[in-house]
Amino acid sequence: MSGEGFVIGVLGLQGAVREHLKSLEKCGVRGIEVKSTAELEMVQGLIVPGGESTAIRRLLDTADMVAPLIRFCQSARPIFGTCAGLILMARKLTGGENHNLGLMNIEVARNSFGRQVDSFETDLNISGFSEPFPAVFIRAPHIASVGSGVEVLATYQNRIVMVREKHLLGCSFHPELTGDERVTRYFVRMVQQSLVKSSQA
């Protein structure tokens, strides 16, 4: 796949950046750390990793990257948010917090499975996956409601934990911590499809 000449960025301001880069490498895709708008312009897809959503938002502000990220999203280039990344992508946060970027038509509730002692792993059924996926939930959020055009890909205990809306993908858990690359591959295919579409347009 690396021969096709596309690059996927991992927002590298804070969080589990290295794990996502490693997962991309295992999928045969070139990944780079994105810490600036200039680096954002070099990639055809972006992963917003897990970390602390408030800290990442603060660093996006000081790096003047909020408007460029919104433009990146409007240009239909795929974005995948995991955990904190999902929180940042939400249109609305439950409880009135406002550090989200409003990219995706979903409402997200933070820390909705409890504190760290309640963090857990489980085998999760994901729509379109033939085998369950080992999902790691760390102080995880969940998707409280979805707007039109959002497809629910996985639920756990009646809570939505993975969604897709056109070129946007989000999940509450951490596929990068498991060594199972199926979710990363799913996103890589989204990026490939977006490139085919834009070359046909």
Added chain:
Amino acid sequence: MNEKKTGTDRVKRGMAEMQKGGVIMDVVNAQQAKIAEAAGAVAVMALERVPADIRKAGGVARMADPRIVEEVMASVSIPVMAKARIGHIAEARVLEAMGVDYIDESEVLTPADEEFHLLKSSFTVPFVCGCRDLGEACRRIGEGAAMLRTKGEPGTGNIVEAVRHMRRVNAQIRKVCGMSDDELMVEAKNLGAPYQILLEIKRLGRLPVVNFAAGGVATPADAALMMELGADGVFVGSGIFKSENPEKFARAIVQATTHYRDYKLIAEISKGIGTPMHGLEISGLAVADRMQERGV
């Protein structure tokens, strides 16, 4: 319904992975915790006194009043850590029962046990521990620590010991990675490190857990230095709230940790932020005042 497993190594170590590239700040009340969160801290450490004040006060330093920990937990949405004395099983269980997100089994407090550390693998809550070399690091991982930090010399605002510890651990890791498996057993004996953990380090080419810098970070440039030396992130104890302008210092240290090689930026954010905490020369400390000697 598929089985749900809590307190696994992956869940405990994974929590620390999410803190990488970030700054964890010591706070003593809700107001400081809010300042830390607004500045972009990835977690706060709730305690009764910052290390510089523990030094000044003398006497026995213990786990914080649970009311302070509770107050901090109620005031922020980021994770809250708290310190237990080395080997103090009951303090650690109390903090776990309160639902703190991470416990620091810390040499900053007066040790409760001069021989044994906590068996951290028997807890659901994850632990961070200090280390000065790879032997200490591996013993703590063997006991179940899910995150490490350099000990440095807490409450001094002097980075020299944190630098020494980070360099030593990383040099020892490089040495282990270059050894054959049969040489590793003797290295395990020499370091006082569990053999299996050395094997894991050799296989990974790094520690199996996150390793932060701690014990002496006082300026944005200090934080950048520790990131340059291979730290996964930074703890700032007295460096924020013992500085002239905690809000400015907190913001600047957060930015310097993320953009640690952007020196123009570090120059810019270091301008006019006021005086850092007053520092202490390590050679001026009596051996009994060197917290890093506790709990090896």
